[in-house]
Amino acid sequence: MGRAILMVMDSFGVGGARDAEAFGDVGADTFGHILAAAEAGNADRTGLRAGPLALPNLRRLGLYRATGHDHGEAPVTGRYGTAGETSRGKDTPSGHWEIAGVPVLFDWGYFPRTIPAFPASLIQQIVDDSAIPGILGDRHASGTEIIEELGEESVASGRPIFYTSTDSVLQIAAHETHFGLERLYELCAIARRHVDPLNIGRVIARPFIGEDAASFRRTANRRDYSVPPPEPTLLDRAVAAGRKVIAIGKIGDIFAGQGISEVRKGDGNDALFDAMLGALDDVADGDLVFANFVDFDMLHGHRRDVAGYAAALEAFDALLPELEARLQPGDLAIITADHGCDPTCTGSDHTRENVPLLVFGPDVAPGPLGHRDTFADIGESVAAHLKLPAGRHGTSFL
Numbered sequence: 001m002g003r004a005i006l007m008v009m010d011s012f013g014v015g016g017a018r019d020a021e022a023f024g025d026v027g028a029d030t031f032g033h034i035l036a037a038a039e040a041g042n043a044d045r046t047g048l049r050a051g052p053l054a055l056p057n058l059r060r061l062g063l064y065r066a067t068g069h070d071h072g073e074a075p076v077t078g079r080y081g082t083a084g085e086t087s088r089g090k091d092t093p094s095g096h097w098e099i100a101g102v103p104v105l106f107d108w109g110y111f112p113r114t115i116p117a118f119p120a121s122l123i124q125q126i127v128d129d130s131a132i133p134g135i136l137g138d139r140h141a142s143g144t145e146i147i148e149e150l151g152e153e154s155v156a157s158g159r160p161i162f163y164t165s166t167d168s169v170l171q172i173a174a175h176e177t178h179f180g181l182e183r184l185y186e187l188c189a190i191a192r193r194h195v196d197p198l199n200i201g202r203v204i205a206r207p208f209i210g211e212d213a214a215s216f217r218r219t220a221n222r223r224d225y226s227v228p229p230p231e232p233t234l235l236d237r238a239v240a241a242g243r244k245v246i247a248i249g250k251i252g253d254i255f256a257g258q259g260i261s262e263v264r265k266g267d268g269n270d271a272l273f274d275a276m277l278g279a280l281d282d283v284a285d286g287d288l289v290f291a292n293f294v295d296f297d298m299l300h301g302h303r304r305d306v307a308g309y310a311a312a313l314e315a316f317d318a319l320l321p322e323l324e325a326r327l328q329p330g331d332l333a334i335i336t337a338d339h340g341c342d343p344t345c346t347g348s349d350h351t352r353e354n355v356p357l358l359v360f361g362p363d364v365a366p367g368p369l370g371h372r373d374t375f376a377d378i379g380e381s382v383a384a385h386l387k388l389p390a391g392r393h394g395t396s397f398l
């Protein structure tokens with residue numbers, strides 16, 4: 001049976017979603033467009049990276065073969081394919097819950113692309129309960145841009161910045177020391193209660209530091225207040241069977257702590273990868289390590305930073321041999337993603353895309369998996385591997 005290691009490269013879509021048009025994302029292809037940009041010399045940045053994308057390990061595991069960018073020239077050592085999303089949203093919880101066997105088949109609540117974006121009654125309730133002097137923002141925005149624009153005013157006035165996106169989110173940015181981190185968390189917990197009736201997926205605390213617009217920087221103390229998944233996930237099934245589930249990075253928040261034995265965090269993909277390797281020492285056969293690598297999305301996809309995304313992919317790729325060296329007979333490792341965030345698209349939002357499916361381990365025979373119609377097949381495959389009861393939504397590919 002071995003262990004299972006599930007890795008989500010946050011936002012690393014591979015294009016080709018059948019329903020891309022419904023999301024305004026026709027042609028979006030995070031991987032394909034980064035690959036093409038790098039090939040054309042458009043993903044160079046002095047001191048960071050240059051030239052064509054070099055992902056030898058992901059290529060060997062089948063990423064290029066799965067996505068039509070390799071026609072048999074390079075040997076492949078993993079099982080490779082792609083998967084489409086059935087959840088109605090292209091957000092992080094929908095993607096992760098579907099990966100864990102529970103697609104989101106209901107509609108989230110969303111805030112309109114108007115100014116103000118939030119209902120006045122909602123803001124009034126939050127202001128009353130938290131005793132803040134009011135809010136700033138109140139619109140759709142990119143998190144880094146709105147802090148640059150309104151951060152100084154927020155520090156001076158004590159008013160936190162409220163903003164949203166095409167995801168079902170209420171994000172609150174405030175200064176970590178001037179406003180206070182714990183106070184921001186309390187405010188988000190209050191906001192969480194008030195957005196429940198609106199069916200909002202997440203409230204996100206976005207603390208930042210720095211003394212002026214030029215130096216403001218968001219910190220790793222981000223915290224997501226997610227609603228719990230609508231039914232038991234793979235994680236709940238594992239914990240109910242007495243297994244250990246170690247959540248790396250955002251996973252604990254995304255599942256609202258449900259079906260998780262232990263949370264380990266890290267600031268950035270490298271630290272998260274280390275935390276994941278460390279967790280492997282503390283799990284036994286039948287246990288699950290579930291990791292999210294957030295930098296791809298937060299630092300590069302939403303920022304439409306092609307060179308940065310390419311460099312982050314290359315850095316992640318370079319870490320993979322270390323993981324492979326620690327895998328034991330019987331272990332199952334899977335790399336996938338939760339949605340796209342094509343850095344060559346306009347705006348700053350996620351993009352509806354298929355995701356890669358790279359399955360490997362000492363006993364995994366290489367070969368194609370084809371295209372899977374739901375991310376839930378991933379969770380069901382892990383369940384089958386760990387000899388857990390099957391769920392209702394997907395089919396194991398093992």
Ligand SMILES: O=P(O)(O)O[C@H]1O[C@H](CO)[C@@H](O)[C@H]1O
Nearest residue numbers: 141142143144165167169302
């Ligand atoms: O622009 P930032 O604050 O990074 O926001 C992004 O992060 C949110 C959660 O992943 C998304 O909804 C998107 O809007």
Ligand SMILES: [Mn+2]
Nearest residue numbers: 010011092338
């Ligand atoms: Mn995500």
Ligand SMILES: [Mn+2]
Nearest residue numbers: 297298302350
């Ligand atoms: Mn995102």
